[in-house]
Amino acid sequence: MKTLVTGGAGCIGAELVHRLAARGDRVTVLDNLTSGRYEHIAGLIEAGAIEFIEADVLGSPGELDRAMSGVDLVWHLAANGDVKYQPGAPTSRDLEQNLLGTYQVLESMRRNGVRRLVFASTSAIYGPVDRSPIPEDQPPAPVSLYGASKAGCEALISAFRNLFDMRCAVVRLANIVGPRSRKSGQTVISDFVRKLRENPAELQILGNGLQAKSYLHCAECVDAMLFVEESAPEAMAVYNVGADDSVSVRRIAELVTEALGLTGVRFLYGESETGWPGDVPRFILDARKLNRLGWRAKLTSEEAVRRAIHEIVAMQENSGAGACRP
Amino acid sequence: MKTLVTGGAGCIGAELVHRLAARGDRVTVLDNLTSGRYEHIAGLIEAGAIEFIEADVLGSPGELDRAMSGVDLVWHLAANGDVKYQPGAPTSRDLEQNLLGTYQVLESMRRNGVRRLVFASTSAIYGPVDRSPIPEDQPPAPVSLYGASKAGCEALISAFRNLFDMRCAVVRLANIVGPRSRKSGQTVISDFVRKLRENPAELQILGNGLQAKSYLHCAECVDAMLFVEESAPEAMAVYNVGADDSVSVRRIAELVTEALGLTGVRFLYGESETGWPGDVPRFILDARKLNRLGWRAKLTSEEAVRRAIHEIVAMQENSGAGACRP
Numbered sequence: 001m002k003t004l005v006t007g008g009a010g011c012i013g014a015e016l017v018h019r020l021a022a023r024g025d026r027v028t029v030l031d032n033l034t035s036g037r038y039e040h041i042a043g044l045i046e047a048g049a050i051e052f053i054e055a056d057v058l059g060s061p062g063e064l065d066r067a068m069s070g071v072d073l074v075w076h077l078a079a080n081g082d083v084k085y086q087p088g089a090p091t092s093r094d095l096e097q098n099l100l101g102t103y104q105v106l107e108s109m110r111r112n113g114v115r116r117l118v119f120a121s122t123s124a125i126y127g128p129v130d131r132s133p134i135p136e137d138q139p140p141a142p143v144s145l146y147g148a149s150k151a152g153c154e155a156l157i158s159a160f161r162n163l164f165d166m167r168c169a170v171v172r173l174a175n176i177v178g179p180r181s182r183k184s185g186q187t188v189i190s191d192f193v194r195k196l197r198e199n200p201a202e203l204q205i206l207g208n209g210l211q212a213k214s215y216l217h218c219a220e221c222v223d224a225m226l227f228v229e230e231s232a233p234e235a236m237a238v239y240n241v242g243a244d245d246s247v248s249v250r251r252i253a254e255l256v257t258e259a260l261g262l263t264g265v266r267f268l269y270g271e272s273e274t275g276w277p278g279d280v281p282r283f284i285l286d287a288r289k290l291n292r293l294g295w296r297a298k299l300t301s302e303e304a305v306r307r308a309i310h311e312i313v314a315m316q317e318n319s320g321a322g323a324c325r326p
Numbered sequence: 327m328k329t330l331v332t333g334g335a336g337c338i339g340a341e342l343v344h345r346l347a348a349r350g351d352r353v354t355v356l357d358n359l360t361s362g363r364y365e366h367i368a369g370l371i372e373a374g375a376i377e378f379i380e381a382d383v384l385g386s387p388g389e390l391d392r393a394m395s396g397v398d399l400v401w402h403l404a405a406n407g408d409v410k411y412q413p414g415a416p417t418s419r420d421l422e423q424n425l426l427g428t429y430q431v432l433e434s435m436r437r438n439g440v441r442r443l444v445f446a447s448t449s450a451i452y453g454p455v456d457r458s459p460i461p462e463d464q465p466p467a468p469v470s471l472y473g474a475s476k477a478g479c480e481a482l483i484s485a486f487r488n489l490f491d492m493r494c495a496v497v498r499l500a501n502i503v504g505p506r507s508r509k510s511g512q513t514v515i516s517d518f519v520r521k522l523r524e525n526p527a528e529l530q531i532l533g534n535g536l537q538a539k540s541y542l543h544c545a546e547c548v549d550a551m552l553f554v555e556e557s558a559p560e561a562m563a564v565y566n567v568g569a570d571d572s573v574s575v576r577r578i579a580e581l582v583t584e585a586l587g588l589t590g591v592r593f594l595y596g597e598s599e600t601g602w603p604g605d606v607p608r609f610i611l612d613a614r615k616l617n618r619l620g621w622r623a624k625l626t627s628e629e630a631v632r633r634a635i636h637e638i639v640a641m642q643e644n645s646g647a648g649a650c651r652p
Contacts, residue, residue: 085489091436095429099478103421110417127484139465141484141562148485152425152478158453158467159474163411163603236467277489 002026004071004114006057006105007078008050009036011180012120012173015222016075017041021049030067032056035081035182057101064108073116073229076105081182083124083146084276094149102153106160117157117168118229123214123242123285125151125172133286136172136238144278154238161236168235169228174242174285177304178218179311188249188275189309192256202266203257206275209250209267214242214285217304220297227295239293242285247301249275252309255302259309328352330397330440332383332431333404334376335362337506338446338499341548342401343367347375356393358382361407361508383427390434399442399555402431407508409450409472410602420475428479432486443483443494444555449540449568449611451477451498459612462498462564470604480564487562494561495554500568500611503630504544505637514575514601515635518582528592529583532601535576535593540568540611543630546623553621565619568611573627575601578635581628585635 003020007013008029013036020027027050029041034056044050055063057078068074080097102119109117124147125140140151154170161168177189195203216224224241232239250267257265274281287297299307329346333339334355339362346353353376355367360382370376381389383404394400406423428445435443450473451466466477480496487494503515521529542550550567558565576593583591600607613623625633 091433091486091489092429095426095482099425100421103418107417125481127488137465139463140481142481143485143488145482145485145489148478148481151481152474155451155466155468155474155477155481156421156471159469159471159604160417162453162469163417163471278485 001073002071003073003075004028004030004067005075005077006030007036009033009038009040010077010081011178011182012176012218012221013077014040014180015178015218016077016225017044017050019222019226027051028053028067028071030055030057030064031078037181040180057104058096061104061108064104065112068108068112068114071112071114073118074105074109074114075118076102077120079120080146083144083278085145085278087277091145094145098146098149099152099156103156106156109166110160110164115166117166118225119153119157119168119170121154121170121172122147122150123172123174123240123283124280125154126280126283128280133244133284134240135286136240136289143280146278158236169232169237169239171225171228171239171241173221174214174216176218176221177215177308179308179315180218188252189256189305189312192253193260193312196256196260196262196265200262200265202268203253204268205249205253205270207249207270207272207279207281209253209269210248210273211275211279211281212246212248213283214246215301215304216242216297217299217307220299220304224290224295228290231293239290240285240287241290242287243297243299243301243304244284244287245301246282246284247305251302252305255306255309259313327399328397329399329401330354330356330393331401331403332356333362335359335364335366336403336407337504337508338502338544338547339403340366340506341504341544342403342551343370343376345548345552353377354379354393354397356381356383356390357404363507366506383430384422387430387434390430391438394434394438394440397438397440399444400431400435400440401444402428403446405446406472409470409604411471411604413603417471420471424472424475425478425482429482432482435492436486436490441492443492444551445479445483445494445496447480447496447498448473448476449498449500449566449609450606451480452606452609454606459570459610461612462566462615469606472604484562495558495563495565497551497554497565497567498611499547500540500542502542502544502547503634505634505641506544514578515582515631515638518579519586519638522582522586522588522591526588526591528594529579530594531575531579531596533575533596533598533605533607535579535595536574536599537601537605537607538572538574539609540572541627541630542568542623543625543633546625546630550616550621554616557619565616566611566613567616568613569623569625569627569630570610570613571627572608572610573631577628578631581632581635585639
């Protein structure tokens with residue numbers, strides 16, 4: 001099996017690449033190292049176990065075609081993974097890196113006759129809805145540019161699948177946490193670790209701390225993705241991937257302070273129900289479709305967060321670590 | 327009320343512009359005249375009743391900003407309206423003209439503090455589904471690049487609405503038919519009229535003729551759009567707009583031959599269930615949400631098609647006339 005992993009140096013991608021290489025796939029990684037890190041897969045590259053191409057899915061169609069040549073299956077994880085929109089920032093980032101990037105991957109697949117794709121989508125496509133847990137048949141109503149771009153990617157994949165006879169699996173991921181750091185973007189665990197190392201007396205929390213979301217550990221996420229790729233019967237498979245519970249930001253703050261051995265930390269809360277513009281403050285993914293197919297998360301959301309915190313603290317990371325999003 | 331209509335020289339756009347001007351709106355039309363026609367609104371322009379800017383939403387941000395200045399409400403209809411994908415053609419047309427074009431409109435709205443939008447979407451976002459009729463809560467699963475691009479537009483609008491405090495209405499239109507011709511793209515009525523004028527003895531039909539879809543007359547479509555804009559209570563309103571029945575391609579062929587006064591025409595059918603790659607051969611839109619809000623189509627799908635055929639034939643159009651799609 002020859003596989004291409006775009007974004008294969010990112011936190012989810014690197015975990016996936018290690019698993020694919022271990023099972024004997026011939027793996028090519030294409031990553032622009034903007035948010036991914038060479039160190040995550042350096043061992044495999046230097047051992048000659050995988051091929052690495054430093055290139056962007058968006059601006060390098062030649063490199064992408066070279067990476068795509070002879071490939072049986074594409075895992076498309078390359079994306080801007082920072083869900084936050086900073087007021088005043090350009091609004092084009094997610095549209096370009098996620099949606100147009102995905103279009104370039106689909107086009108390269110079409111040009112090269114590659115017909116199998118797994119795409120890392122996100123629970124952020126749903127937006128804030130009354131339904132809980134949220135199943136796959138909930139229509140997308142994203143409130144972030146990140147979620148909108150991923151919803152657009154799913155639509156494009158759906159059309160390409162039909163027109164060019166592809167077989168595609170879309171996994172809508174919960175918040176994924178794990179040990180590998182990333183170079184850009186802050187996520188809740190890394191944000192708390194960094195702030196508490198700077199000032200162990202108090203912790204400023206984005207929003208009112210009551211935000212509560214589904215989390216999944218990166219190792220379990222990759223396990224689920226491999227399972228969906230092998231087991232889903234649909235030519236256009238769409239599966240939520242997450243634990244069927246949630247953990248609050250307030251609880252994550254407690255877990256991080258515990259793991260750092262701190263006591264008496266004063267938590268300072270914001271007033272907003274959301275952590276940032278475009279945040280979906282409370283959601284639980286419905287993973288029953290995936291459960292019925294035969295896969296279930298072993299860790300609860302809180303256990304996944306706890307394990308990631310301990311991995312991060314143990315690795316003595318100083319910044320940027322903690323959670324990853326394709 | 328100052329309004330901007332993008333695509334205001336198209337078949338739906340021109341009908342809308344006449345209605346808006348008649349009710350006293352100050353109307354600016356921005357159209358690149360690729361598929362729209364100057365003649366459709368020439369009377370209003372030359373009478374000084376509306377302002378016309380010949381420009382593209384995609385490549386002319388300066389012109390778009392000029393058109394957007396001081397606007398209260400945007401009707402965004404500019405798009406590639408040809409749902410057909412020709413094998414071998416570039417796959418980028420809908421992505422660029424529809425999705426990136428819509429992004430430029432949203433960006434110009436944001437830059438200019440314009441907060442109200444009506445967007446012409448399409449039933450093609452749903453793809454072929456078992457459910458009939460199809461309500462608005464059916465998740466998109468497009469099989470055409472056209473449908474995918476419009477689903478992507480809806481997702482972008484959803485995010486912009488939240489982040490920049492807009493008020494948006496998305497109307498998902500059935501097949502719209504009416505008297506105004508367009509310069510590019512063939513649709514079922516114009517295709518049949520043209521073919522029968524070339525050869526009144528036989529008619530080649532795309533697909534097996536059993537395709538059956540919801541149709542709506544252009545005048546009723548504009549009526550519904552005006553109603554949704556005025557009446558929908560939601561900040562992000564999504565409404566199907568169509569008659570709650572369908573008419574078959576075979577029946578349309580009979581109606582066209584009748585209208586042309588032909589008898590004994592031999593119908594030649596294809597073998598495929600679909601008329602072209604990406605066609606959704608059978609669907610009925612569920613318009614009950616719009617009915618409950620207080621609007622209902624007066625014409626059935628067949629009556630709408632019949633009226634459009636007679637208008638087209640009466641206007642002695644020779645080509646390109648018959649149906650329009652934003």
